Amino acid sequence: MKGCLSGAGAHLLIVVLFHLRLGSSACPCEDPALCNTISGTRDFEVFVFDVGGKSWKSYDWSHITTVAIFGKYDPELMCYAHSRGSRVVLKGDISVTEIVDPAVRAAWISQKVDLAKRQFMDGINIDIEQEVEKASPEYYALTDLVKETTEAFHKEIPGSQVTFDIAWSPDCIDKRCYNYTGIAESCDFVFVMSYDEQSQVWSQCIARANAPYNQTLTEYDKYIHMGINPKKIVMGVPWYGYDYSCLGLSKAHVCSITKVHFRGAPCSDAAGRQRPYKVIMNLVNSSLSGILWDEEVEAPYLEYKDPHGTFHQVWFDNPRSISLKAAYVKERGLRGIGMWNGDCLNYSGGSIAQEQTEAMWEALIPK
Structure with a gap:
C-alpha cells in the first residue's frame, strides 16, 4: 500500500531518526573507522x-600525538587527527569550591565522559589554574577529581588519556x-605550563x-626530586611572548614597567600584553634593535618605539631558546613536549613565514 513502510523500512527510519536526535553521535568521518578511539602510547x-x-x-x-581542543569542537579536525594516529581530547575545567562535593564531581565527570563519547574524542586535559591552599578541602578534592576522572575515562573509553x-x-x-x-600518580601524565613565569614578580x-x-629547568628538577616519574612529565613551552610598555628604557636594556599586582605579588607580567610569535616576528624589521639575546636567561627579546613615542620591550621564545629546553627533555627522559598554542604561528604560506614556522615545529624535537 502506498505510504506504508515495511518492517525493515520502519526500522531503518527509527535508526535514522535516532541518529538525527543524537546529532554528533553519528560518526562525522568519511571512514567510520576514524571514529574509533586512538589508544596506545608513542615513544x-x-x-x-x-x-x-x-x-x-x-x-x-609528522610528530603530533595529542591535540587538546580549547576552542570550538571541529569534527573535521577530529577525523583528520585520527587519520594521523593523533589523539583529540576535551578541555576540562570546574570551580575548585564546587568539587568538594563528591556528587558534583561525579556529575561533572559523567557529563565529560558523555561529551567525549558523542564527539568521538580520546580523553580529557584538565586545566584548573585556581588558587588552592595546601591541605584544604579543595586540595584533597582536586586530587580526587583527577583520580576519579581517570578511572571513569579509562573504564568508559578504553585506551583514553587523562592529563592535568x-x-x-x-x-x-x-x-x-x-x-x-x-x-601525577592519578592521571596518565602532567603537562607543565612553563610560561607566564613572571606572573608574580617580587623583586624589581x-x-x-x-x-x-x-x-x-630548576623547577623540573624539583618535580622529579619530589618523586614524579619523568615519563609522566610533558614540558610546555610558549609560542607567544610579552610586549611591555617601558616607563623607562636604559642603555643596558632595562625596561621598567607599571606595577600590576597579582595574587599577592607587587608586580606581574599582566603589565605586558601577550603577543603570538607571528606578530612578534612582524615587529622585527621595524624594531630599533632587531632580535637581541640575553645570555643569562637564554632568551630572545627586541625593542621598538610605538607611534606615540613609547619604548617597548618584547620577550619571547624562538627556535634557539626552545631547542635548549627540548635538549633537557631528552637528557632527563621526559615524556615529551608541547606548546601553548598551535595557532600562534604564521601559516599564510609566504616563504619567510613558512621558514619561521617550520623552524618552530622542528625545535620541539630534541636533536
Whole structure:
C-alpha cells in the first residue's frame, strides 16, 4: 500500500531518526573507522593546544600525538587527527569550591565522559589554574577529581588519556598549592605550563623573559626530586611572548614597567600584553634593535618605539631558546613536549613565514 513502510523500512527510519536526535553521535568521518578511539602510547609525546579556527590544517602532523581542543569542537579536525594516529581530547575545567562535593564531581565527570563519547574524542586535559591552599578541602578534592576522572575515562573509553596541566613550579606559584605528586600518580601524565613565569614578580618591576632557561629547568628538577616519574612529565613551552610598555628604557636594556599586582605579588607580567610569535616576528624589521639575546636567561627579546613615542620591550621564545629546553627533555627522559598554542604561528604560506614556522615545529624535537 502506498505510504506504508515495511518492517525493515520502519526500522531503518527509527535508526535514522535516532541518529538525527543524537546529532554528533553519528560518526562525522568519511571512514567510520576514524571514529574509533586512538589508544596506545608513542615513544615521544608532542602535545598541541588548538584554540579554534582552521590553522590546524597547516600544523606539522609528522610528530603530533595529542591535540587538546580549547576552542570550538571541529569534527573535521577530529577525523583528520585520527587519520594521523593523533589523539583529540576535551578541555576540562570546574570551580575548585564546587568539587568538594563528591556528587558534583561525579556529575561533572559523567557529563565529560558523555561529551567525549558523542564527539568521538580520546580523553580529557584538565586545566584548573585556581588558587588552592595546601591541605584544604579543595586540595584533597582536586586530587580526587583527577583520580576519579581517570578511572571513569579509562573504564568508559578504553585506551583514553587523562592529563592535568600543572604550574611551572611546585612552590605554590600563583597560590596554586596542589598535591602535585598525587595528581601525577592519578592521571596518565602532567603537562607543565612553563610560561607566564613572571606572573608574580617580587623583586624589581622590570620586563623579563617569559620562560627563562635556568629557572624553568630548576623547577623540573624539583618535580622529579619530589618523586614524579619523568615519563609522566610533558614540558610546555610558549609560542607567544610579552610586549611591555617601558616607563623607562636604559642603555643596558632595562625596561621598567607599571606595577600590576597579582595574587599577592607587587608586580606581574599582566603589565605586558601577550603577543603570538607571528606578530612578534612582524615587529622585527621595524624594531630599533632587531632580535637581541640575553645570555643569562637564554632568551630572545627586541625593542621598538610605538607611534606615540613609547619604548617597548618584547620577550619571547624562538627556535634557539626552545631547542635548549627540548635538549633537557631528552637528557632527563621526559615524556615529551608541547606548546601553548598551535595557532600562534604564521601559516599564510609566504616563504619567510613558512621558514619561521617550520623552524618552530622542528625545535620541539630534541636533536
